[in-house]
Amino acid sequence: MDYRLTDEERRSFDEQGFFIARDVLPAETLARVVDAADRLYIEYRPKYGLSPHERLNHWDCIGFDEAFLELLDWPRTIAKVIDILGWHIQLYHSHLIITPPLPENDPPQTGRLGWHQDSGRLNIDFETDPRPRVSLKVAFVLTDVETPDRGTTHVIPGSHRFNRMQFPPDNAEHPDATPVRVRAGDALFFDRRLWHASGRNVSRFTRKILFFGYSYRWLRPRDDMTVDHYLEKADPIRRQLLGASPTGGMGYTSPTDEDVPLKGWLETHLGEGAVIP
């Protein structure tokens, strides 16, 4: 918990729906994760039948390489997740996006980006306005995307408070659409309700980014979460984050201390009063 949420990050997350934490990955960790991302790309691009210009979006990537597992409880990011969501958390989704440049000779693509809020039916089944937050994503940036032409994430700041977005007519772009300018090693934190979209990569550089979605433990995973092979060697907090519930189904909604070792760890290290009930 040496890298807790700063007041400025909390303000930005509450008001804008996102913030950027700079340099969360040192060079050697970044290199390990990029190597793992490249291995997945080389293996799965042909398996998915993707052309050299098509984007790979590999769900459930955490189970595919220990380099990704290392980031599950990465001190520079997990402390901020805990400060936002508390101790009753799990990883419910992971995905790796690799976006090669669009073909140079293609006509320029125009029109609006694919704006959405995360989590599918959560945006329909809840009856409140705004709907509850429930989860957030940490995006580990693996390549520099400081200019909007490199396919970076675009966001509409403050849009997490709106169940619906009004877009201008004729497929024009939203006036507040903002490209997120980040460097390799940074992490983008965003509320799942924030309206966001992938940009178009019209540069000469391939864009790589890894998303970890953290939610409350009662939410079902959004992908296959093939992580059983990690459980035996994992420490209790990692097991919690990977979705374990030692007391069974009831432990997801009414957890005992055994189900949520993160809570005990925080009480020991921060003091009982400092931990969200």
Ligand SMILES: O=C(O)CCC(=O)C(=O)O
């Ligand atoms: O490519 C991006 O940055 C956006 C990815 C996305 O839409 C998502 O994580 O839901």
